Amino acid sequence: MSEASRLPFSQLVLASGNAGKLAELQAMLGNEVEVIPQSRFVQEEVEETGLTFVENAILKARHAARASGLPALADDSGLAVDALGGAPGIYSARYAGGGGDQANNAKLLEALQDVSDDKRGARFISVLVLMLHAEDPTPIICEGAWHGRIMQEPRGSQGFGYDPLFWVPERYCASAELSYADKNRISHRAKAMADLRKRLGLS
Ligand SMILES: O=c1nc[nH]c2c1ncn2[C@H]1C[C@H](O)[C@@H](COP(=O)(O)OP(=O)(O)OP(=O)(O)O)O1
Numbered sequence: 771m772s773e774a775s776r777l778p779f780s781q782l783v784l785a786s787g788n789a790g791k792l793a794e795l796q797a798m799l800g801n802e803v804e805v806i807p808q809s810r811f812v813q814e815e816v817e818e819t820g821l822t823f824v825e826n827a828i829l830k831a832r833h834a835a836r837a838s839g840l841p842a843l844a845d846d847s848g849l850a851v852d853a854l855g856g857a858p859g860i861y862s863a864r865y866a867g868g869g870g871d872q873a874n875n876a877k878l879l880e881a882l883q884d885v886s887d888d889k890r891g892a893r894f895i896s897v898l899v900l901m902l903h904a905e906d907p908t909p910i911i912c913e914g915a916w917h918g919r920i921m922q923e924p925r926g927s928q929g930f931g932y933d934p935l936f937w938v939p940e941r942y943c944a945s946a947e948l949s950y951a952d953k954n955r956i957s958h959r960a961k962a963m964a965d966l967r968k969r970l971g972l973s
């Protein structure tokens with residue numbers, strides 16, 4: 771019996787408008803299920819009004835499930851920096867007020883300009899939420915964290931978001947210097963996905 775046939779669905783909508791995330795999630799799930807980006811059903815993104823990653827991931831998954839009539843998987847993620855009391859956290863995508871990844875990275879470097887290397891600890895968080903339909907009262911919620919450090923300047927060109935500033939101690943390089951496959955083995959998102967696969971009986 772193939773692994774895919776153990777899932778209670780054969781198609782899954784990815785509730786994200788972030789191309790980097792979509793590619794990573796597709797790579798992690800593509801063998802098990804047909805993965806469809808939510809843009810095929812809806813252009814508007816839901817407002818992320820939650821105060822936690824969990825709440826925002828549920829809002830996103832519900833929105834995509836409602837628009838598509840299919841099960842939906844959402845990721846709400848972000849960077850929590852020790853020296854900033856966990857900021858930008860759930861506000862990571864909006865840190866520089868909607869100016870995108872480059873503006874966010876520039877603002878982060880500025881916020882940490884007087885902070886020494888030993889105090890630049892940070893972690894990426896990913897919360898994955900799977901909802902079988904928009905009214906699903908028992909969403910599956912999985913979380914992964916990835917510990918590292920914020921560098922003094924950007925390095926690398928892979929990945930997205932804060933990857934150029936995130937030092938990966940287990941590889942001795944920036945996250946944006948990792949191969950795509952390697953990031954997908956060790957990242958916060960990979961850890962959350964490993965948990966989800968277990969919960970779904972996939973591994
Ligand atoms: O692996 C990662 N490598 C680098 N940066 C990352 C990563 N994972 C999350 N991040 C950053 C990007 C963004 O600043 C925020 C996520 O915000 P978040 O709202 O979850 O995603 P998003 O708005 O980009 O797309 P969407 O909400 O449609 O899924 O954290």
Ligand SMILES: [Mg+2]
Nearest residue numbers: 815818846863
């Ligand atoms: Mg977002």
